[in-house]
Amino acid sequence: MSQAISALQKARLAYSPKLPDVFKGEFAIEYGETVLPVATHQDEIKMLFPGSYGKPMARIVAGKSNLPTDAITVGVVLSGGPAPGGHNAIAGLFDALKKANPENRLVGFLNGPKGVFTGKYIELTKEVVDSYRNTGGFDMIGSGRDKIESPEQLNGCEKTLKALKAVALVIIGGDDSNTNASILAEHFIARKLPVQVIGLPKTIDGDMRNEFIEASFGFDTASKVYAELVGNICRDSMSGRKYYHFVKLMGRAASHVALEVALQTQPNYAIISEEVQEKKLTLSKVVDEISDMIVRRAEAGKNYGVILIPEGIVEFLSDFGAMLEDIGHALGQYESDFDGMTDVAERSDLLASKLRADNAAVYKGLPFNVQVVLTVRDPHGNLLVSQIESERVIIEAVEQRLDKMKKDGKYNGKFAALAHFFGYEGRCVQPSNFDADYCYALGYTGAQLIRAGLTGYTVSSMNLAAPVSQWQMGGVPVTSMLTLEARKGNLKPVIRKALVELDGAPFEAFQKARETWKTEDAYLFPGPIQYFGPSDVCDAISMTLALESTKR
Numbered sequence: 001m002s003q004a005i006s007a008l009q010k011a012r013l014a015y016s017p018k019l020p021d022v023f024k025g026e027f028a029i030e031y032g033e034t035v036l037p038v039a040t041h042q043d044e045i046k047m048l049f050p051g052s053y054g055k056p057m058a059r060i061v062a063g064k065s066n067l068p069t070d071a072i073t074v075g076v077v078l079s080g081g082p083a084p085g086g087h088n089a090i091a092g093l094f095d096a097l098k099k100a101n102p103e104n105r106l107v108g109f110l111n112g113p114k115g116v117f118t119g120k121y122i123e124l125t126k127e128v129v130d131s132y133r134n135t136g137g138f139d140m141i142g143s144g145r146d147k148i149e150s151p152e153q154l155n156g157c158e159k160t161l162k163a164l165k166a167v168a169l170v171i172i173g174g175d176d177s178n179t180n181a182s183i184l185a186e187h188f189i190a191r192k193l194p195v196q197v198i199g200l201p202k203t204i205d206g207d208m209r210n211e212f213i214e215a216s217f218g219f220d221t222a223s224k225v226y227a228e229l230v231g232n233i234c235r236d237s238m239s240g241r242k243y244y245h246f247v248k249l250m251g252r253a254a255s256h257v258a259l260e261v262a263l264q265t266q267p268n269y270a271i272i273s274e275e276v277q278e279k280k281l282t283l284s285k286v287v288d289e290i291s292d293m294i295v296r297r298a299e300a301g302k303n304y305g306v307i308l309i310p311e312g313i314v315e316f317l318s319d320f321g322a323m324l325e326d327i328g329h330a331l332g333q334y335e336s337d338f339d340g341m342t343d344v345a346e347r348s349d350l351l352a353s354k355l356r357a358d359n360a361a362v363y364k365g366l367p368f369n370v371q372v373v374l375t376v377r378d379p380h381g382n383l384l385v386s387q388i389e390s391e392r393v394i395i396e397a398v399e400q401r402l403d404k405m406k407k408d409g410k411y412n413g414k415f416a417a418l419a420h421f422f423g424y425e426g427r428c429v430q431p432s433n434f435d436a437d438y439c440y441a442l443g444y445t446g447a448q449l450i451r452a453g454l455t456g457y458t459v460s461s462m463n464l465a466a467p468v469s470q471w472q473m474g475g476v477p478v479t480s481m482l483t484l485e486a487r488k489g490n491l492k493p494v495i496r497k498a499l500v501e502l503d504g505a506p507f508e509a510f511q512k513a514r515e516t517w518k519t520e521d522a523y524l525f526p527g528p529i530q531y532f533g534p535s536d537v538c539d540a541i542s543m544t545l546a547l548e549s550t551k552r
């Protein structure tokens, strides 16, 4: 960390994250019910993970401690995209380990999973950890998107952890990284090695959650940052009265971020990918709806507005779904042909030649830069959705539609559109009080799962809408969250992504209000995250979490 720090950084270094009351006195681990994966894939998951399948839930409860205090060495790695609060997760882990036994050691693997299998790490001392408390970013040790899957990678991890005499590795990541955790845990069980693997739920996308993990960390802060920016854009829009702002919001597949920001700011229109999928909407249908709204607003003298677009929209449009599936298969089947091919035009032509004729036609009809992005996948087989300029594709389609309507005498307004993408702006922000507390509690709990000897678990968290003192922390077996999904055309075990539920409280609240937002300017202006001040301002939880808790 550089020497010069801002006044806010200085003040935040002094913030003490709140911990659930259960950690204030003596506590123990209690085991509960066994949770199994979705019925459709139980046999396959059991076969792939014989050693870690069918384990019970673990809960932290007040009572006489049943946790050992022997000195141990633990490794930690940050995996995937950054999310606000990662440094606090490490601080919570560090403090809990040191509290259990001051001789305990924590090492941080550098630049993601590859740091584990290539043995690159630093010692996380008090001095290092103290200088990152309550800061944003993942720069304390860096992050990366490598998989831990191949025999070489698994053996590399084994070699490194053995050399360090580490009893456990904590993987801080999203669905793919927690899947890595279960693969590695199973590897150590099969090899009868005493190395445990514990995962922590991180991702701004908000899609790594279920009844046992009520939130992934980073979602709260990132959504608040985007909501501030969208609120500012709404105000600019109704001040200048001349632009339509099309704002794409990060969140790879699920629309949780777009929905949360819509609830916080009440824009004129927000696309929710899961609804698009449910209604089997095509791009043209989505454009119909947006154009109709623009026409109605023009009739009321309003040639401005704000429209939110979730990052993952292309994968949910019915006219793109079949093509993307075909692309996934082609990239998997002809992987060696694409490897090393750097000329983007050649890549795009090769891909088109491997697709079914109808899909190739849709593909070649896309802007060239979108075609290029579609020829690449991340190491986990995910589409690089953040690089697809869907906001520009939609603007162009709306423009064409409005031109036609104008010619047909059905529209008489002015349409000037601006495109925005808010994503990277929100991932390394200093965590909100919620994320600062939550991450610290996650790390603190992770240390207890290690002390209990558990492996193949992700830290669980319940009752998060209540004050921190009442949060219920524990562990959920990763295998219970696994399903099988096609990645590059092959079925792979992955943690089931939590998509927006159309019968869930957040979507219902949005659905109830959205008609009014189309024509009236019902914008809300959440403003910047506040760290100090009245609790209802600076400790506010996300609307998603608040609304969901009303349905539990």
Ligand code: FBP
Residues within 6 Å of the ligand: 079, 080, 081, 082, 083, 145, 174, 175, 202, 203, 204, 205, 250, 251, 252, 311, 384, 385, 386, 427
């Ligand atoms: P994680 O799932 O690793 O948390 O990353 C989420 C995310 O921020 C997505 O919202 C986005 O699509 C992607 O990362 C961008 O990835 P990259 O940082 O590799 O550009």
